[in-house]
Amino acid sequence: MEVRFLDLRVNDPDERKEIMTAVERILDHGRILLGPEVEEFEHELAQYCGTNHAIGVGSGSIALFCALKALDIGHGDEVITTSLSFVGTANGIALAGATPVFIDIRDDLTMDPQRIEAAISPRTKAIMPVHFTGKLCQMEEIQTIADRHGLYVIEDAAPAIGAERDGKRAGKFGIMGCLSLNPMKVLGACGEAGAVVTDDPILREKLEAIRYNGLIGRERCEFASTNARIDTIQSAILISRLKRLEGIIARRRKIAARYNTALKGLVQVPEEAPGCRDVYYTYTIQADDRDGLTNYLSERGIESKLQHPSLMPHHPQYQGTDLKQLPVGSRAVNRVLCLPANEKLADQEVDYVIEHVQAFYKN
Ligand SMILES: *Cc1c(COP(=O)(O)O)cnc(C)c1O
Numbered sequence: 001m002e003v004r005f006l007d008l009r010v011n012d013p014d015e016r017k018e019i020m021t022a023v024e025r026i027l028d029h030g031r032i033l034l035g036p037e038v039e040e041f042e043h044e045l046a047q048y049c050g051t052n053h054a055i056g057v058g059s060g061s062i063a064l065f066c067a068l069k070a071l072d073i074g075h076g077d078e079v080i081t082t083s084l085s086f087v088g089t090a091n092g093i094a095l096a097g098a099t100p101v102f103i104d105i106r107d108d109l110t111m112d113p114q115r116i117e118a119a120i121s122p123r124t125k126a127i128m129p130v131h132f133t134g135k136l137c138q139m140e141e142i143q144t145i146a147d148r149h150g151l152y153v154i155e156d157a158a159p160a161i162g163a164e165r166d167g168k169r170a171g172k173f174g175i176m177g178c179l180s181l182n183p184m185k186v187l188g189a190c191g192e193a194g195a196v197v198t199d200d201p202i203l204r205e206k207l208e209a210i211r212y213n214g215l216i217g218r219e220r221c222e223f224a225s226t227n228a229r230i231d232t233i234q235s236a237i238l239i240s241r242l243k244r245l246e247g248i249i250a251r252r253r254k255i256a257a258r259y260n261t262a263l264k265g266l267v268q269v270p271e272e273a274p275g276c277r278d279v280y281y282t283y284t285i286q287a288d289d290r291d292g293l294t295n296y297l298s299e300r301g302i303e304s305k306l307q308h309p310s311l312m313p314h315h316p317q318y319q320g321t322d323l324k325q326l327p328v329g330s331r332a333v334n335r336v337l338c339l340p341a342n343e344k345l346a347d348q349e350v351d352y353v354i355e356h357v358q359a360f361y362k363n
Pocket of ligand 1: 085088179180
């Protein structure tokens with residue numbers, strides 16, 4: 001048996017038909033740049049996230065840059081973030097002109113709020129928690145600290161659309177939330193896409209200018225920016241896929257529950273906090289002899305994924321953090337492994353993975 005980590009083919013005939021119809025509609029009306037589908041998608045997305053506004057942008061990476069820029073965070077400013085994330089988090093901060101300050105994680109792989117206060121300096125402007133793997137950070141604790149010190153909270157919710165605590169969804173906790181909608185994410189377009197969600201109408205206006213060269217009213221440039229617009233065709237595809245998102249999340253959670261029951265005790269499984277709904281962008285275990293397990297699974301046709309093999313401050317660009325300050329993260333990067341958990345997997349495939357993880361640890 002072959003178990004693929006991800007399968008980006010569109011093989012559901014209904015979904016394929018919906019996508020083709022949407023694309024044809026755009027070819028017919030011809031409003032290809034910021035066409036009516038963009039606004040429609042933004043409306044639907046904001047409604048889904050429970051925010052007043054959503055602004056479509058070109059990617060999750062550029063969403064982070066846009067959000068920081070909307071708050072005038074840049075040169076000379078510091079942004080406290082987690083040490084374990086896709087490096088796009090740190091790059092968003094750096095491209096805005098600010099400096100990322102990396103803190104350690106909890107055992108659940110999200111930012112440790114207890115490490116925040118020691119990292120605050122007179123230059124700190126914001127905290128950027130990352131809902132790593134599709135699990136919400138400790139948002140209440142983080143917001144309390146932010147309020148105490150007059151800092152903004154901007155969520156890197158790139159992997160976590162639909163994640164909830166007590167019914168409140170990712171992106172709704174901070175002043176802004178940044179989403180990635182690339183095809184690998186839980187809600188993905190058929191190409192690059194992202195969004196910023198917020199309740200604030202002034203930020204909405206500013207973000208609209210930021211996403212197209214700092215232009216206000218098409219002609220007046222008020223600050224330097226770039227082209228970060230979302231594509232109209234991708235927006236149309238996302239409108240159709242957003243309708244399927246709850247089903248996708250439910251299936252991923254079912255797969256995760258099946259893994260958890262079978263693998264608990266053999267490896268460290270991702271457990272959910274009370275009141276939380278994780279969305280399992282990745283189903284990430286922490287395992288002894290991780291590399292041995294990876295090879296064992298690979299020899300049996302099971303594709304797993306190492307995400308990420310190093311902390312952000314391990315990258316040459318971001319060196320300088322004392323790694324002794326990151327004990328939990330430093331240990332975790334040698335133990336993390338993502339098992340296939342995409343919604344297209346059949347129960348037999350999940351059971352096949354389980355069988356071989358169990359066999360590996362019995363040998
Ligand atoms: C996917 C991801 C990004 C980048 O999103 P793109 O749409 O690929 O640019 C940024 N941060 C995190 C945590 C992500 O998972």
